[in-house]
Amino acid sequence: MIPQWIALCATCFVFGVCVRRRYFSSVSDIPGPFLASFSKLWQLYHVWDGHTEAATLKAHEKYGKFVRISHREVSVSDPEAIKALLVAPLRKATWYQIFNLPDRRYVNQMGELDPKRHIQKQRNVASGYAFSNVIQAEPYIDALVGKLEAQFDAYTKAGKEINFDHWFNFFGFDVVGEVTFSRAFGFIEQGKDIGGAVANTQFLALYIAVIGHYYWLHDILLANPLINYFNLAPSNHIFDTALAAVDARKRNPDARKDMIEQWLQTRRTHPDRMEEKELLAGAVVNVGAGADTISTTLQSFFYHLLRNPEAMAKVRAEIDASARMGELSDVPSYAETQKLPYFQACIKETYRHFPPVAFGLPRVAPKEGVTIAGRHFAEGTILSVNSHVIHKNKEIFGQDADKFNPDRWLDQERWRAMDKYFMTFGAGYNQCPGRHLAHLEVSKVTATLLRDFDIEQVNPGQSWTFKAKFTAVPYGWPCRVKRRS
Ligand code: HEM
Secondary structure, three states: OOOHHHHHHHHHHHHHHHHHHHHOOOOOOOOOOOHHHOOOHHHHHHHHHOOHHHHHHHHHHHHOOEEEOOOOEEEEOOOHHHHHHHHOOOEEOHHHHHHOOOOOOOOOOOOOOOHHHHHHHHHHHHHHHOHHHHHHHHHHHHHHHHHHHHHHHHHHHOOOOEOHHHHHHHHHHHHHHHHHHOOOOOHHHHOOOHHHHHHHHHHHHHHHHHHHHHHHHHHHOOOOHHHHHOOOOHHHHHHHHHHHHHHHHHOOOOOOOOHHHHHHHHHHHOOOOOOHHHHHHHHHHHHHHOOHHHHHHHHHHHHHHHHOHHHHHHHHHHHHHHHHOOOOOOOOOHHHHOOOHHHHHHHHHHHHHOOOOOOOEEEEOOOOOEEEOOEEEOOOOEEEEOHHHHOOOHHHHOOOOOOOOHHHHOOHHHHHHHHOOOOOOOOHHHOOOOHHHHHHHHHHHHHHHHHHEEEEEOOOOOOOEEEEOOOOEEEOOOEEEEEOO
């Protein structure tokens, strides 16, 4: 039993902290939800609820361009924020450290907070992500698309429903395997979640989103040496998968000039600049970052086209016309898909309308502070900008910014104007290096499936729901597919 005086002192202490946070902070004047004025509970609740993006958007509609989303963090909806926070090389908030899997010994570029060191790490691995490198893997991605189609055929024949959440994750993982290690993991071939990788990543996503806010807890939980020793943590799964793949690759006589080879080349040329463990760290972050983002994008693409029959008819007509002219290979090449303007507009609109990363990208105001839209923020303030919020800005994207409408991307001049504020892949020195690979795989698999299959939702009224909280990975809308004649 806790003595009453201890309970009283603890209550007074907590109350005092809350009062100080709410009324005596440099951002006390910024409006926001009550819970957020003295804690991180508002953020955590919406992470748990799975709709951080919708909640942040709603909060901006209610409170304006600055919203206090925790006692230390302000979300900014002014488009100026992209330049001021992301393009300017500001330090990332400590939340990002959680990406250093399995623990702080393996600092990858995502988990590196310091801009200088981050830029160095990024330079070390950049050649692997360059478009000129990832395009070399195109024939292997083609083979994976072929296998995906064969599995869809088998499911159709067996009268089974298809869960896009699983299959598109399998596809994302296998592509990461091909491009990084010269070997797919075999998810599509085996048609199952090998070793529970998808389930693990989704649990880990939630863990990251929550525990990232309390990094000290991570050392007790998943980064705890005992948990690591007994290999109990889901983060170990990603780490072990990457470790095994790097190991197998070293013994693979058919290894190509894949990402690992590019990184080895950098290390051979600049041994002083790049440590051996950066290779593994890069592989780990690819396994962690390159599957559910792709799955979300692919699901979102088909979901929104199914909900917009006019757009579906238009994109189909464009693809069918191109196929009739003999301009599409069995699996359309990346170059072929770039010649389909409406199809590309559909992909761009998918990226814009529902970016897979649901949370704001947090940065820390430097010594001299940051000024955005006339408001100065003192050193140490955490400021974030959320792509869901920016992408719904009517002044930039039009009065129908909250609707899925690929037509907005058809005019080149308008495309360029909107593109300045497009941030699905982030912006600035932390921008997603996997974006070329992502666009390559998304273009190929969507063009192939649209051309070859009719897709229908088993329950057409079923709405978009979410399971993995952090990336808002959709689930639970099983489909049936049928070969088009
Ligand atoms: C449609 C798919 C994808 C989307 C929407 C996406 C989006 C993003 C975003 C928003 C960031 C964070 C930027 C920030 O924190 O400021 C990021 C980082 C990253 N992504 Fe992606 N990504 C996708 C696919 C991929 C793929 C396929 C890979 C690699 C195989 C990849 C590798 C990375 C890496 C390594 C980082 C860390 C970058 C850094 O901190 O410098 N991503 N991505």
